[in-house]
Amino acid sequence: MSGTHGAPPMTGQDKFLDQVTALLPALRAFGRSLCGDPARADDLVQDTVLKAWTNREQFQTGSNLKAWLFTILRNCYYSELRHRKFEIEDPDGICASQMAIAPDHDAKLHLRDLNRALQELPVDQREALVLVCATGLSYEEAADVCQVAVGTIKSRIARARDRLVELLGEDATQVTGTLPAVNSLSEPNISNERRSGVS
Numbered sequence: 001m002s003g004t005h006g007a008p009p010m011t012g013q014d015k016f017l018d019q020v021t022a023l024l025p026a027l028r029a030f031g032r033s034l035c036g037d038p039a040r041a042d043d044l045v046q047d048t049v050l051k052a053w054t055n056r057e058q059f060q061t062g063s064n065l066k067a068w069l070f071t072i073l074r075n076c077y078y079s080e081l082r083h084r085k086f087e088i089e090d091p092d093g094i095c096a097s098q099m100a101i102a103p104d105h106d107a108k109l110h111l112r113d114l115n116r117a118l119q120e121l122p123v124d125q126r127e128a129l130v131l132v133c134a135t136g137l138s139y140e141e142a143a144d145v146c147q148v149a150v151g152t153i154k155s156r157i158a159r160a161r162d163r164l165v166e167l168l169g170e171d172a173t174q175v176t177g178t179l180p181a182v183n184s185l186s187e188p189n190i191s192n193e194r195r196s197g198v199s
Contacts, residue, residue, distance in 0.1 A: 013056070016056055016059070020049060020053070020069065023066055023069055026066060026135055027044075027045045027048060027049075027069060027070070027073055028041055028045055029130075029134065029135070030073060030127075030130060030131070031044040031045055031048075031077070033127065033134075034074070034077050034126075034127060035077065036119055044073055044076050044077055044080070045073065047076045048072045048076055051072050051076070052072055064137075064141055066137070067141040070135070071144065074127070114168070117167040118130075118164075120163070121160050121164070125157070125159055125160035125163070126160065127146065128142060128156035128157050128160065129156070129157050129160040131145060131153075132153065132157055133157070139153050139154055
């Protein structure tokens, strides 16, 4: 008598959890870009995952899970900021170290310079730049995450790019190359998928 052995088939909840787990590095990177503090970013990610799991039935299967999770994380961040009411600081120049491709040799210095320059940007410009240029969301998806118009996202990215060039001076081209697509802000594919956000 023969039988089939192996792992039981994955349930919908198992698949959802696996997909969320795969996005943890991107969530940490976005969290760090917002608050500049790895420990606080980890707390934000933990809160985000908990809220996502609790509200998983609100997620529309087939839509962009990354954008949905980023929306939750951003809402958690601003909710925390409203409660704590303290300034965004980055005393050690820590920002988005996990977002770019792994640097080597001189690229490490460029990444450090870019991280410091990013922290000089207003938070709305920084998050728009990070969402589109570092995490790969379309302008429309980033606009949904930030709850603003697509044109506003494009404007924020343009101003952020100009400010980075101003801050980095002659090294701007070489340094901003460390962050994917900062120099060539080509139009990403626009998704027509709709999803719900969780605050």
